[in-house]
Amino acid sequence: DVKVTQSSRYLVKRTGEKVFLECVQDMDHENMFWYRQDPGLGLRLIYFSYDVKMKEKGDIPEGYSVSREKKERFSLILESASTNQTSMYLCASSFYMWLGGISYEQYFGPGTRLTVT
Amino acid sequence: QKEVEQNSGPLSVPEGAIASLNCTYSDRGSQSFFWYRQYSGKSPELIMFIYSNGDKEDGRFTAQLNKASQYVSLLIRDSQPSDSATYLCAVKVGIGKTSYDKVIFGPGTSLSVIP
Numbered sequence: 001d002v003k004v005t006q007s008s009r010y011l012v013k014r015t016g017e018k019v020f021l022e023c024v025q026d027m028d029h030e031n032m033f034w035y036r037q038d039p040g041l042g043l044r045l046i047y048f049s050y051d052v053k054m055k056e057k058g059d060i061p062e063g064y065s066v067s068r069e070k071k072e073r074f075s076l077i078l079e080s081a082s083t084n085q086t087s088m089y090l091c092a093s094s095f096y097m098w099l100g101g102i103s104y105e106q107y108f109g110p111g112t113r114l115t116v117t
Numbered sequence: 118q119k120e121v122e123q124n125s126g127p128l129s130v131p132e133g134a135i136a137s138l139n140c141t142y143s144d145r146g147s148q149s150f151f152w153y154r155q156y157s158g159k160s161p162e163l164i165m166f167i168y169s170n171g172d173k174e175d176g177r178f179t180a181q182l183n184k185a186s187q188y189v190s191l192l193i194r195d196s197q198p199s200d201s202a203t204y205l206c207a208v209k210v211g212i213g214k215t216s217y218d219k220v221i222f223g224p225g226t227s228l229s230v231i232p
Contacts, residue, residue: 058219090161110160
């Protein structure tokens with residue numbers, strides 16, 4: 001059974017703090033993703049990684065950075081938390097294979113609800 | 118900007134009816150399409166995927182894809198109260214042979230099945 005775990009379900013931080021969100025997957029997936037989900041805006045991709053030490057910006061990378069030192073672990077870092085980063089953060093992983101455009105499904109972690117005050 | 122659009126709902130159907138959820142996408146090169154279900158307070162889980170034009174059936178669920186019209190739909194037959202959730206349409210953008218998969222999610226449609 002695929003398992004994606006996230007370090008915290010709920011997190012409350014103060015403005016200006018550095019915040020680390022961690023994600024671990026146990027299926028040897030190449031791809032890992034960080035999304036945020038806000039009401040009415042759906043899932044928006046922050047960053048993704050297709051290999052160790054590789055990363056690509058998603059649609060809303062500003063204010064975030066990531067780290068992938070090991071294949072199973074992908075960390076999201078909020079360098080200086082702000083109130084507009086209050087959101088649900090979802091990590092996901094998938095196998096990579098490009099075969100005529102076919103893509104593998106993404107498996108999601110339980111999410112971290114971050115509140116920045 | 119590549120986009121995926123869905124009616125936000127809420128869509129209400131009586132128990133036992135067919136629920137029809139629609140999704141349109143802007144990137145003509147898209148080739149992989151997914152439907153995720155998300156219960157309130159939970160993370161999304163995949164329920165259907167489709168790559169070829171036409172219908173794909175899995176139990177009470179049928180995914181329909183029409184690439185010419187750039188839409189994909191999900192039909193839920195014999196809807197149950199347990200189907201009440203938000204349904205997210207996701208599309209892999211057609212970016213050719215790359216080393217990563219970029220999937221764009223729609224905003225989701227909230228479905229409520231009334232007993």
